[in-house]
Amino acid sequence: xxxxxxxxxIELPYLGSLILTHSLDKQIPAMKDFPAADRPNSTIVFFTxxxxxxxxxxxxxxxxxxxxxxxxxxxxxxxxxxxxxxWMGPSGLVAILMGWFTTEIGRQPWVVYGLxxxxxxxxxxxxxxMSITLVLFVLVYFALFGVGLGYMMRLVRKGPITHEGxxxxxGGPGQQRTPSRPLSAAHEGTDEGHSDSLxxxx
Amino acid sequence: xxxxxALDLARIQFAFTVSFHIIFPAITIGLASYLMxxxxxxxxxxxxxxxxLYHFWSKIFAVxxxxxxxxxxxxxxxxxxxWSRFSDxxxxxxxxxxxxxVLTAFFLEAGFLGVMxxxxxxxxxxxxxxxxxMVALGTLVSTFWILASNxxxxxxxxxxxxxGRVIPMDWLAVIFNPSFPYRLENCCDxxxxxxxxx
Numbered sequence: 001x002x003x004x005x006x007x008x009x010i011e012l013p014y015l016g017s018l019i020l021t022h023s024l025d026k027q028i029p030a031m032k033d034f035p036a037a038d039r040p041n042s043t044i045v046f047f048t049x050x051x052x053x054x055x056x057x058x059x060x061x062x063x064x065x066x067x068x069x070x071x072x073x074x075x076x077x078x079x080x081x082x083x084x085x086x087w088m089g090p091s092g093l094v095a096i097l098m099g100w101f102t103t104e105i106g107r108q109p110w111v112v113y114g115l116x117x118x119x120x121x122x123x124x125x126x127x128x129x130m131s132i133t134l135v136l137f138v139l140v141y142f143a144l145f146g147v148g149l150g151y152m153m154r155l156v157r158k159g160p161i162t163h164e165g166x167x168x169x170x171g172g173p174g175q176q177r178t179p180s181r182p183l184s185a186a187h188e189g190t191d192e193g194h195s196d197s198l199x200x201x202x
Numbered sequence: 203x204x205x206x207x208a209l210d211l212a213r214i215q216f217a218f219t220v221s222f223h224i225i226f227p228a229i230t231i232g233l234a235s236y237l238m239x240x241x242x243x244x245x246x247x248x249x250x251x252x253x254x255l256y257h258f259w260s261k262i263f264a265v266x267x268x269x270x271x272x273x274x275x276x277x278x279x280x281x282x283x284x285w286s287r288f289s290d291x292x293x294x295x296x297x298x299x300x301x302x303x304v305l306t307a308f309f310l311e312a313g314f315l316g317v318m319x320x321x322x323x324x325x326x327x328x329x330x331x332x333x334x335x336m337v338a339l340g341t342l343v344s345t346f347w348i349l350a351s352n353x354x355x356x357x358x359x360x361x362x363x364x365x366g367r368v369i370p371m372d373w374l375a376v377i378f379n380p381s382f383p384y385r386l387e388n389c390c391d392x393x394x395x396x397x398x399x400x
Contacts, residue, residue, distance in 0.1 A: 096228050097221055103356065104217075111285075112292050112355050115368070121288035122212045130211035130284075137215055141222055141273075148269045152262055160258035162251070 040108040044101065052098035055091045062088060212284045219276050226270030231345055233263045234311075234338040237318075241334050245327060264319055267311075292368045295361060295376055296351050303347035311340030350377045 062085065069075040076082075107113055111121040206214070237259055244252035278300065281289045289297070317325060317333035325333075360375025361368045370376050 092232070093225050093228060096224060100221070100224055103352070107356055111288055112358055112368075115358055115363070116288065116291050118213065119209055121285050121291070122209050123284055123286040125208050125212070125284070127206070127208045127211065130208045130215065134211050134215045134218070137219060137276075141219070145222060145269055145273070148265060152265050155258075155261050155265070160254045162254045 040106050045106045048098040048101040048105070052095045052102065055095040055098070058088065059091065059095075215284060216280060219273065219280065223270070223273035223277055226266055226273060227341070227344070229266050230263070230270050231341040233259060233266065234334075234341045237263060238334050238338040241331055245331060260319060264315075267315065290367070292355075295354055295358075295368055295370050298370075299347055299351040299354070299377070303344055303351075307340045307344035307347060311337050311344065314340070 062081075065081060066075060066085075069078055069081055109117050109119065111118040237256060240252050240256040240259065243249070244256060281293075281296070314333040314336040317330065318337055321330055321333065354376055358368075360372035361370050363369070
């Protein structure tokens with residue numbers, strides 16, 4: 001950041017100007033065209049943007065790979081693929097956060113671009129007040145959403161209650177149109193001891 | 203604290219709360235559309251696998267939706283508590299956009315969510331499918347307004363500054379500002395969830 005250069009770079013001429021100005025020859029305003037006081041932290045934005053793009057590429061690659069595996073009929077057997085898909089679970093969320101960081105940090109030092117600086121936008125609270133509320137927020141968030149996420153993971157681990165192969169009536173007089181037991185979704189939650197002939201181990 | 207100024211702490215607080223918040227709506231948006239597809243497939247094929255998956259994911263959807271609402275409330279309050287000068291300056295644009303979000307999207311989602319979660323045996327199949335579609339639509343409309351507001355902060359237009367405050371002049375210009383087509387990001391999450399689910 002100090003020397004104002006990129007140490008290791010691959011240059012793709014024209015592509016950047018094509019995306020941002022929709023023409024091949026218009027110049028994208030370079031960072032150095034802006035006074036130093038109007039520049040964001042380029043190190044953070046550099047990495048957050050690239051992590052987001054890399055994850056996106058990986059998702060496209062996995063999509064193509066899955067298509068190919070489906071064609072060869074090994075989509076549900078290929079261990080490497082299944083393991084990778086499992087690990088990619090949070091990738092969408094990570095990519096969203098990285099993209100969000102890129103837009104928000106990339107806009108700094110402005111809160112409304114060109115109109116209001118972030119430094120002029122905050123309320124005049126003291127350091128003590130901000131420290132107390134920040135610590136409280138962190139504690140409450142981890143407690144509250146920790147419990148929430150834990151409950152969600154418990155639902156996930158329990159897995160769907162399957163009724164594959166079971167016969168049921170398709171409605172008609174005196175018949176329920178659908179089996180009532182599994183359908184009382186939300187308030188039932190993790191109904192322990194719910195015995196079901198076809199769910200293994202639950 | 204740790205040599206930070208009050209401004210830094212306010213920014214950290216916003217970054218922390220918004221990073222927590224964004225996760226839940228992102229899952230909500232992706233899951234709502236996925237649930238819509240599952241229910242549609244069940245109605246079309248009568249394959250019980252779709253119905254079982256629907257009930258599995260709708261429980262997770264309910265918990266996630268609740269956490270999204272709770273963490274979202276905090277965001278709205280912070281504009282007043284920690285960023286009052288921002289709200290004073292730009293509230294005439296951001297306030298109405300967030301209000302539209304509540305009126306057109308959140309009401310839609312929250313209203314039909316009840317039917318979707320508790321109405322399986324109480325309303326007809328068509329009505330239930332309609333509720334699921336409305337919830338999914340609500341999440342997308344919600345995305346529309348929030349991104350309109352955020353994009354306006356990136357590329358503001360359609361306003362005049364009178365007495366040190368932003369006054370909106372052309373709402374269409376405000377909403378459809380140049381950086382608006384951002385929404386792609388949310389699709390990433392839908393993809394990954396979809397991939398994992400099947």
